[in-house]
Amino acid sequence: MGHALVNVPASVKRGDAFEIKALIAHPMETGFRPGPNGVLLPRNIIQRFTCTYNGVEVFSLTLSPAIAANPYIAFFTVATESGSLTLRWTGDKDFMAEETVPITVTA
Amino acid sequence: MIDTSPETTRRAFLVCSTGSAAALALGVAPAQATPESLDAAIKAVVGTARLRAGKVTLDLPPLVENGNTVPMTVSVDSPMTESDHVTAIHVFNEKNPQPHVMSATLGPRAGKAKVSVRIKLNDSQKVVAIAQTSAGEFWTASADVIVTLAACVEDPT
Amino acid sequence: MIGWPPFGLAARILCACCVLVAPLAVAQDTARRSGYQDMGRSLQAMQDDDMANPAMLWVQEGAALWTRRAGSADKSCADCHGDVGGMAGVAARYPAFAAGLGRPVDLEQRINLCRTDKQKADALADESRELLALAAYVARQSRGRPIAPPDDARLQPFIAAGDALYRRRQGQLNLSCAQCHDDNAGRKLGGATIPQAHPTGYPIYRLEWQGLGSLKRRLRNCLVGMRAEAYGYDAPEYVALELFLLSRARGMTLESPAVRP
Numbered sequence: 001m002g003h004a005l006v007n008v009p010a011s012v013k014r015g016d017a018f019e020i021k022a023l024i025a026h027p028m029e030t031g032f033r034p035g036p037n038g039v040l041l042p043r044n045i046i047q048r049f050t051c052t053y054n055g056v057e058v059f060s061l062t063l064s065p066a067i068a069a070n071p072y073i074a075f076f077t078v079a080t081e082s083g084s085l086t087l088r089w090t091g092d093k094d095f096m097a098e099e100t101v102p103i104t105v106t107a
Numbered sequence: 108m109i110d111t112s113p114e115t116t117r118r119a120f121l122v123c124s125t126g127s128a129a130a131l132a133l134g135v136a137p138a139q140a141t142p143e144s145l146d147a148a149i150k151a152v153v154g155t156a157r158l159r160a161g162k163v164t165l166d167l168p169p170l171v172e173n174g175n176t177v178p179m180t181v182s183v184d185s186p187m188t189e190s191d192h193v194t195a196i197h198v199f200n201e202k203n204p205q206p207h208v209m210s211a212t213l214g215p216r217a218g219k220a221k222v223s224v225r226i227k228l229n230d231s232q233k234v235v236a237i238a239q240t241s242a243g244e245f246w247t248a249s250a251d252v253i254v255t256l257a258a259c260v261e262d263p264t
Numbered sequence: 265m266i267g268w269p270p271f272g273l274a275a276r277i278l279c280a281c282c283v284l285v286a287p288l289a290v291a292q293d294t295a296r297r298s299g300y301q302d303m304g305r306s307l308q309a310m311q312d313d314d315m316a317n318p319a320m321l322w323v324q325e326g327a328a329l330w331t332r333r334a335g336s337a338d339k340s341c342a343d344c345h346g347d348v349g350g351m352a353g354v355a356a357r358y359p360a361f362a363a364g365l366g367r368p369v370d371l372e373q374r375i376n377l378c379r380t381d382k383q384k385a386d387a388l389a390d391e392s393r394e395l396l397a398l399a400a401y402v403a404r405q406s407r408g409r410p411i412a413p414p415d416d417a418r419l420q421p422f423i424a425a426g427d428a429l430y431r432r433r434q435g436q437l438n439l440s441c442a443q444c445h446d447d448n449a450g451r452k453l454g455g456a457t458i459p460q461a462h463p464t465g466y467p468i469y470r471l472e473w474q475g476l477g478s479l480k481r482r483l484r485n486c487l488v489g490m491r492a493e494a495y496g497y498d499a500p501e502y503v504a505l506e507l508f509l510l511s512r513a514r515g516m517t518l519e520s521p522a523v524r525p
Contacts, residue, residue, distance in 0.1 A: 005324055007315040017187075017218025021315040027474070030227070032204045058216045061224075066200060066208040068176040068225035069474035070318045075211070078218035168306045172455065172525035173471035176318075178306040255455020259489040260472055 004099045006087055011104040012079035020051065020059075021074045022087055024097060030065035046091035049073055053103075054083040063091075079105045140206040145235070148199050148206035152237060153245050163248035165198075165236040174228040174254040183220035183238040183246065193220040195239040202232040228254050296516060297450075299459040299524055311465075311523040319400060319469035319521030322393070322476045326401025329394060335385025341398070344382060348405055355403035356411050356518050359507050361418045368422050368503050372399050372478055390497040396476045400467050403520035411464070411518055413511045422500075426508025429501055435492030441505075456525065462513040463506065465522020476521065479506055 004024040012018045024046070031043025049061040049071075058077045077085075082105045089097045140148075149158070166180040185193045192215045198208040211222045220238065228234070235249045300308060314320050331342045345351060358371040369377065375398050376387040388395035413419070430441045444453075445461035452458070466479040473481075480502045484494040495501045 003321065003324065005315065005320055023316070023318060023321055025321045028227075030204070053216070056216075058214070060212045061222070062210040064205060064207045064209060066203050066205065066227050068227050070321060072223070072225050072316060072318065074180075074223035074316075075213070076217050076219035076221055078216055080216075168304050170304065170455070172304060172307060175474050176471040178310060259453070259456075259485055261485050261488065 004087070004089070004097055006085075006099045006101050008085060008101050008103055011106050014079055014081075014105050014107060017076045017078050019074055019076050020085065020087075021072070022049075022099075023070060023072050024089055025070055026089070026091070026095070028063075028065065028067055028069045028071060032065065044092045044095075046071060046089045046095060048090050050088050051075070051077070052086045052088075053077055054081065079103070081105050139202055139204060139229075140200065142201060145199055145201050145206045145233075149235065149237065152197050152210075152239070156243065156245050158237065158245045158247050160247055162246040163196075163236050163238050165234065165248040165250045167234060167250045167252050169250075169253065171228060171252055171254045174230070176225045177228050177252070177254075178223070179226050179234070180221065180223040181236045181238075182222075185220045185238075185240065187215055187218055187220055189215050190241070192217075192241050193238050194241055196220065196222055197237045197239075198226070199235045199237070200226075200228065200232055201234075202230045203228065208234070228252060230254055296462060296513070297460055298462055298464040298516060298519065300464065300519060300522065302457040302459060303523075303525065307471075307523055307525065311519065317469065317521070317523060319467070319476055319523065322397045322400040322467070322469075323404050323521060325393070325397035326399075326404075329398050330401060333383075335379065335383035337382060337384040339383050341378065344378075348401065351402050351405045353406055353409055353412070355399075355406040355520060356409045357414050359419075359503050359510070360414055361416050367500065368419055368507055370478075370480070370503055370506050371402065372396075372480070373503070375399060375402070391478060391481055396467050396478065399478065400476060400521045403467065403518070406518050407520055409518050410515050411510055411513045413507070413514055419507060422504050423507050423511050425501075426504035426506070429505055430508055435487065435490035437491050439490045441486065461509060462516055463509050464513060464516050465519035465524070467520065468522045468524045471523070471525050479509075 004022060007021040009018050026046055027044060028046065029041050029044040031040065033041050035041045043065060045065055045067070046063050049063065050057055051059040059075045061073060063071065082103060084100050084102050086098060086100045089095065162184045164182045166182070167177060171177050179198070181196050181198060183193045183196065185191065187193065193213060196211045196213070199206045200208055208226055209224060213220060231253045233249055233251050235247060237245055237247045239245055300311065310316050327348070329341070330348055331340050333340045333343070355371055358374065359368040360374070362369045362374070362377065372390070372395055375395060379385045379387050433440045441461065444458055449458050449460040463479050467476050468482070469476050480497065483502055483505055487494040
């Protein structure tokens with residue numbers, strides 16, 4: 001499950017830092033909210049986000065229940081060589097989503 | 108332990124959330140972080156190192172229209188080179204049920220020490236960002252955020 | 265007209281919502297305003313950037329549904345309508361008259377008519393992820409276009425019914441839509457600015473909902489806020505109100521899918 005929107009520039013100059021914007025559909029249920037019957041809804045959050053660039057991790061984020069539903073994460077990385085970025089979200093209830101986007105680096 | 112900068116004066120809104128009202132009616136005390144648990148969470152990251160105000164910019168709207176989704180950007184003034192870069196950015200809050208908001212791990216390959224996410228704030232409170240550098244320094248910035256209550260909620264209690 | 269002082273209105277709503285606020289600021293602006301203009305810069309930025317607007321998650325899902333075959337006719341939306349680009353402007357002229365039914369339907373109902381009549385599939389549930397996704401995907405094609413309700417004489421009695429509903433006092437608070445959204449628009453209710461109720465961006469990603477929702481869902485919110493009993497989802501009252509509100513917003517720019525607090 002889980003669908004995501006990932007945006008990177010079509011091409012980047014080698015050595016330039018570029019922004020990666022990622023949105024993913026997820027309720028980020030905090031575990032602190034009572035449901036209609038008064039019982040707390042079980043926590044269901046994304047706990048961890050990583051981004052690897054041609055296999056090397058360049059950014060990671062540990063999330064808490066204080067991250068809003070449908071998490072948006074934007075960060076930077078330096079263009080080194082053409083290839084791909086793999087974004088991975090993992091969390092409660094064995095949640096796992098992965099998106100790979102190509103990146104073209106120009107001289 | 109945190110160097111604080113002068114706060115801007117903002118108009119105070121007295122807000123009574125329906126959630127708190129319901130909790131009071133039921134005699135339930137909702138779990139909430141406290142200034143003490145915030146300090147403890149920060150201490151767990153910083154240890155005995157010195158925490159200095161500066162280098163970190165914490166961008167949050169001063170007046171939050173809905174605490175469910177609050178855009179936040181943390182940026183750190185750093186050259187982000189092999190020898191001098193930010194290794195981590197942590198964000199904490201004072202009054203949510205838990206003090207921890209997020210921790211980002213980054214390095215020289217980030218190029219730019221800037222992270223944007225959207226957070227939840229259950230009340231008006233202080234938010235603290237801390238950056239850790241490759242030299243082992245800790246820099247911080249904080250923001251006092253006013254969370255207003257949406258007037259017409261779906262399930263008023 | 266209000267039969268009692270404006271503070272009485274404020275007091276009733278504030279009491280109901282359990283909110284205490286700063287003194288009311290008086291609205292001077294008589295021009296039509298979208299709720300967008302009353303949002304802070306960070307929420308406007310969230311709406312404006314397709315890479316940051318969370319409603320685009322539904323648009324993305326709508327794009328997948330557009331070409332997915334459904335029903336015993338085994339047809340997709342694209343099989344009849346072709347590329348979604350052909351839907352540009354469509355959302356800007358809904359609700360529209362459905363000749364077969366002899367009454368107007370809103371965009372979500374139109375999508376479900378296609379489901380049942382053309383695709384021979386079950387209608388999608390009101391406020392379901394799929395229905396909102398398709399509505400958002402179609403509405404996205406009209407973003408930036410002026411709201412253009414059809415000049416259709418058959419719609420007139422329904423617009424008039426919506427107009428009457430808009431002005432009718434309802435619920436335990438004995439309030440009409442007009443008392444908030446005409447007489448007190450621009451003033452503060454809690455921390456929020458009372459909007460003029462122009463439906464410029466539906467379906468919207470409402471932060472309170474933490475998800476996407478239709479104009480109908482928003483109207484139900486208002487009814488609950490007035491302590492009135494919300495009509496059933498199929499009630500013609502909603503479509504009449506939607507028609508009236510869109511005719512009132514004629515010419516304003518469609519922002520769908522918008523972000524609102």
